[in-house]
Structures are given as C-alpha cells and as structure tokens.
Amino acid sequence: MKEFTDFEGRKVTFIKEHVENTKHVLAIPMFNHQYLFTRHKIRGIEFPGGKVESGETLEEAVQRELFEETGAAAESLKFVGTYTVHAKKPFNKAVYYIEVKDLFFKCEYLETHGPELFDDAEAIHEEDRSVLLDDECIHYLYEMSREDEFFGGG
Template sequence: MITFKDYYQNNVKLSFTKNPFSKQPKHVWVITKYKHQWLLTKHKDRGLEFPGGKVEEGEKAEDAAEREVYEETGGIISNLKYIGQYFVDGKGGEVIKNVYYAEVDQLIKQPTYFETDGPVLLDTLPEDIQESSLFSFMMKDAVLPQSLKVIKKMEANSLR
C-alpha cells in the first residue's frame, strides 16, 4: 500500500490488490491506449486527463469504465485490466476509485462527449505533468506514475 497527499493535500491510500477498500467502488479511472498512443480526453474545466467518472446505480465498475471511455472519447475497449484501487479521505468526503488499463481498438466520433471536448492522442506523456496547466489535477498525484509502473510490468510479462 502506498500513501501520499493528492493535488489538494487530501490523504490517499493506493493499493494494487483486488478491491482493498470496496467491492463496489463508486468511481473509475481508465488509463487508455489507442494504437500505441495514450488516449486522453479534454475535460472542459480541468484540462487533459484519462477518462473516468461515477459508477451508476446497478452498474458494475468494469461496465462503468467501458461506458466512460466511450462517452468521453468514443473509444471501444478491446482489453480492460484492473490495476488497483485508491481511497481518498477528502475534505468533501471519502472517494473510492478503481483504476483500469484499457486498450482501445476503435474510436467512433460522437455527437457529444458530455463534459469533455473528446479524445486527445499523445505519443508520450510529458515528464512535467505536475507543472503543466494543460493537465487535470487528477494527473498530478502519485496514482498515475505508480499505475504506469504496474502497466509497464504487465506489458513486459505479456511479451514473455
């Protein structure tokens, strides 16, 4: 388990075991790739971020992850993998969020991307995300770099 402060100085616990904080989290965040590029979305208020959002009533977290990717980017997921889960003890309450890694094999243009301006493809993620005003606060704590380490190991293992 990794503990740290997020962008807003809330206490965060991050674990890469299966559902350490809740079997039914209320939020998801999906680190996505499309044809060897990072697939992000541009949130109208927060900036560039990976897709994610709330799990709707009666919905499984995995289904929410697929829905959010589709709604915010038009992406059709071909492979979804659970990465971990984190718990934020925030000033406005507690948040438990599953983190997934998804490979997208198709982007379908949407008439609306809801609260986002749609898909953004990047060849690489910049080293200075924490200092960049282009990126959402969600990209600026330890969840992303720690999750990327897990993804890198998963990808290396799949090549064996």
C-alpha cells in the first residue's frame, strides 16, 4: 500500500487490487502514443473519470465516462488498482489504463469541453491544469503509466 496526502490535506491510500463498494473510476488513457485528457469546465485539464451508475460494472463505468468526457472508445483496459480518499465520508476510485482505438467528435461532452491530447502531463500549461493533476496519488499513477508495459514503457 502507498500513502499520499491530497490537495485538501486528506490521507489517500492506493493498493493494486479491487476494493468493495468502489463507486468512482479514473481513466489514464492513451491515443496514438499521446495521453488523452479532458478539459473540465471548472477545474481545467485532467484525466477523465466519474461516478459508477446503478447497475454498471467498473469497466462499463470507466468506458462510459471516457466516452462522455472525451468522445473516445476504448480498445483495451488494464485495471491498475484502487485509491481511497479518507475523507469524512471515505470513497474509493478504481483506476484503469486505457488504450483508445477511436476518438469521435461530439457536440456535447457533459461537464467537460472535450478531449485534449498531450505527449505528457508536463506539457500542460500551469493555468490550464486541474488541481487533480497535481494530486500526489494521481501523479504517482501517471508516472507509473509511463513505465508500464501496457503503454509500451518499462
């Protein structure tokens, strides 16, 4: 288990296994050898993700969130682990690395302005970055993705 502190000072833990009652998902997607982000209407550029809807599996939820926020269709998924934010009401988020096969233009991306492609997270201008990109746990997961064989690293 890895431990971190988030931007609100809360303890965050990450384990490389599934956790019961996980109701949130996070995608770290790649398309044509670039990281696929979304531009949240309030927070800025971040990885896609969100809540699991009733009756959905984690895999269905992460693919739906990816499509809703970026217009991307997944080719393959790799479960990475679960991170838990130890807030007053703790919550778990399942993390997936995703190879994207297609990126479709959409007229509406719900709470985002759609897809943003970058070679790496460091290429995103500071004023455009979501605070979530600088979260210790998410930064760790991103760095792990750069070395993961799933994305051709390591």
